[in-house]
Amino acid sequence: xxxxWQEMLFQFLGGLGIFLFAIKYMGDxxxxxxxxxxxxILDKFTSNPLMGVLVGIVVTVLIQSSSATTVxxxxxxxxxxxxxxxxxxxxxxxxxxxxxxxFIIGFDIGGNALPIMAxxxxxxxxFKDNKIQHIGEIVFGLGGLFLGLEFMSDGMKPLSEMAxxxxxxxxxxxxxxxxxxxxxxxxxxxQSSSATVAILQGLYAENLLxxxxxxxxxxxxxxxxxxxxVLASLGASxxxxxxxxxxxxxxxxxxxxxxxxxxxxxxYIEWISxxxxxxxxxxxxxxxxxxxxxxxxxxxxxxxxxxxxxxxxIPGEDVSIEYxxxxxxxxxxxxxxxxxxxxxxxxxxxxxxLSVQGLxxxxxxxxxxxxxxxxxGYQLEDALNxxxxxxxxxxxxxxxxxxxxxxxxxxxxxxxxxxxxxxxxDHFENIIELIEYRxxxxxxxxxxxxxxxxxxxxxxxTTVANALEAFDTSDVELAQSVAxxxxxxxKMERRFRKNHIVRVNEGQCSAQVGIMFVDILSNLxxxxDHxxxIAEGVLGKRI
Numbered sequence: 001x002x003x004x005w006q007e008m009l010f011q012f013l014g015g016l017g018i019f020l021f022a023i024k025y026m027g028d029x030x031x032x033x034x035x036x037x038x039x040x041i042l043d044k045f046t047s048n049p050l051m052g053v054l055v056g057i058v059v060t061v062l063i064q065s066s067s068a069t070t071v072x073x074x075x076x077x078x079x080x081x082x083x084x085x086x087x088x089x090x091x092x093x094x095x096x097x098x099x100x101x102x103f104i105i106g107f108d109i110g111g112n113a114l115p116i117m118a119x120x121x122x123x124x125x126x127f128k129d130n131k132i133q134h135i136g137e138i139v140f141g142l143g144g145l146f147l148g149l150e151f152m153s154d155g156m157k158p159l160s161e162m163a164x165x166x167x168x169x170x171x172x173x174x175x176x177x178x179x180x181x182x183x184x185x186x187x188x189x190x191q192s193s194s195a196t197v198a199i200l201q202g203l204y205a206e207n208l209l210x211x212x213x214x215x216x217x218x219x220x221x222x223x224x225x226x227x228x229x230v231l232a233s234l235g236a237s238x239x240x241x242x243x244x245x246x247x248x249x250x251x252x253x254x255x256x257x258x259x260x261x262x263x264x265x266x267x268y269i270e271w272i273s274x275x276x277x278x279x280x281x282x283x284x285x286x287x288x289x290x291x292x293x294x295x296x297x298x299x300x301x302x303x304x305x306x307x308x309x310x311x312x313x314i315p316g317e318d319v320s321i322e323y324x325x326x327x328x329x330x331x332x333x334x335x336x337x338x339x340x341x342x343x344x345x346x347x348x349x350x351x352x353x354l355s356v357q358g359l360x361x362x363x364x365x366x367x368x369x370x371x372x373x374x375x376x377g378y379q380l381e382d383a384l385n386x387x388x389x390x391x392x393x394x395x396x397x398x399x400x401x402x403x404x405x406x407x408x409x410x411x412x413x414x415x416x417x418x419x420x421x422x423x424x425x426d427h428f429e430n431i432i433e434l435i436e437y438r439x440x441x442x443x444x445x446x447x448x449x450x451x452x453x454x455x456x457x458x459x460x461x462t463t464v465a466n467a468l469e470a471f472d473t474s475d476v477e478l479a480q481s482v483a484x485x486x487x488x489x490x491k492m493e494r495r496f497r498k499n500h501i502v503r504v505n506e507g508q509c510s511a512q513v514g515i516m517f518v519d520i521l522s523n524l525x526x527x528x529d530h531x532x533x534i535a536e537g538v539l540g541k542r543i
Contacts, residue, residue: 015151016199018144020192026141029134049089049303053296056093066098066193070229070247077243084307087243091229091250092296095222099292101194102201102285104145113150116143176216176262180255183220193225197288205280211287212266218288219255226251242310249306254295265290323383326350328394337401341410344395348418351387352468354380355424359464359527362428363457366435366520367450377432384425391418413537417471420530424464427523427530434516434523443513446503452496453520459489460524460531467531470538482535489528493521 060069073090076082082090120140123132187196200217203209209217226248233244258265269290273283299306327347332340358380365373395415403411438445445453463485470479497518504514 011151015148016195017148018151019148019195019198022141022144022148024141026138026145029137029141049085049092049300052086052089053093053096053300056090056095057097058093059090060094060097061100066094066225069094069097070226070244074229074233074240074243077239084239084242084246084310085303088246088250088303088306089300091243091247092300095251095292096289096296098193098225099285099289102197102288103282104142113143113146116140117147119143176213176259179213179216180220180223180259183217183222184224185220187221187224188227193221196221196224197284201281201284204284211269211283212262214284215262215266215269215287216259218284218291219258222251222292223248223255238314242307242314245310245314246306249310250295250299253299254291257295257298258291323386325387325390325394328390330394330397333394333397333401337398337403338407340394340398340401341407341414344391344398344414345410347387347391347394348414348421349468349472351384351391351418351421352464352471354383354387355421355428356461356465356468358384358425358428359457359461362431362435363454363461365432366453366457369435369439374432374436377428381425381429384422388418388422413540417534417537420533424527424530427527430523431520434519438513438516441512443510443516445513445517446508448503449500449509449513449517452492452499453517453524456489456492456496456521456524459485459492460527463489463528464531467534471534474538476539479535479538483532483539486528486532486535489525493525496521 056069056073059072060066070091073082073087073094077084077087117140120136120138120143123136124140127133127136183196183200186199187193197218200209200214200221204211204214226244229244229247233240265287269283269287272278272286276286278286325347327343327350329340329343332343358377361373361377361380364370365377392415395411395418398411437443463482466478466485467482469475470482500509500514500517503509504511509517
């Protein structure tokens, strides 16, 4: 019994859904199996554009998504962890890495999709070991990928009977730019270049499209996949916008070059297909791989030019928040641990300034409800976590050197201080989440409640700033005043908590609002404790 057109459309769309789910599930499994350290890999091993290309390939193969790699890269550029030239290399590598999916699809094992999924499910549900479960996710996703392809293939078969589709295929063959537009638009819609390539492989395998009309769609697919990076850069730093613009520029220039040489490129694919006896799906995989590798080779020498061009097109400061350490020179550790300790202190002070900025941003969000303040707060907290890791690693390296008694004391104080500053970030992040909860649930604080929390917020910000200044200057009197301010914050927390209980009992506030309000006070009180800890380091021993 033949399927009707509606059933075939649903079969195609269902297959596409299964394919998209499976490739994401497989990518998640690969990422977990490799260890969730992709950000660190991108940070550590992209010292130059060539290394960036190699890392971009590896990371994209691991997570099966060039879009995801590019989004991570845009985030790292926005944070100042990676410069634009490094990012361009990673983006080029991501374009090559994504071609692996097409080669996987080229091996026609669709008939074994269900047994493969069964093996994956068995590993997922009958083993408790995380590594085996991650492998199960990969295997299950691989099977789902081929199952989705089978459904899509069956759904596309009736197209051969449609005169309209045949005419469209002929038109795209004669007018390649239409194919480019079709590939771009479809990839922008499904947000997956792998899905577009998979559909192309199916259409070509069923002889529904000629090679001449398939290749321009393939070129457009690479342009469509840039939309994810563009969306990720909206509202981000100028540097992130430049990275996204470079991604678009790179793929558009590649498309133009290959469109100009479409006829010789088509002849090359036909030649290599006959030499290697390639199946139809594998022909498209080779075309995809050749396009991206050749495009990277052609444009790699132009990285500097592209970086210069996008900098002129999108002027402004490179980063809004500098995540990368500025003072941690590893050469000082061996040469002079004393100087190295001084460098660590400078970096902690910079970290402390970010914590104060984070508190001010959080307070502004509480008053204005401006979502951009929340986004900035989260970025600042992320920067604090990153610096905490880098500074702690640096201090651990210093501890392996012979230290004087004085340097050892200073070292211990720095270890404690960096932990306190990082915890301040955790607490203002908690407050941001509480404010978001207020907005999502339309909770309203009374004027008295806002007045109380504002008073406590302002004192807390001042106390943290004073603690850091005392830490910087070894000012004992200022450190003593921080201890006194912390005591005032404690008393405020208790008094304002009681005030709010009265308001709740009188029906001015709901219990839900009361819990949120008390949690904000509690986080501010804990921030005061950490400021006091920093001051105690000064009172105990000048640094």
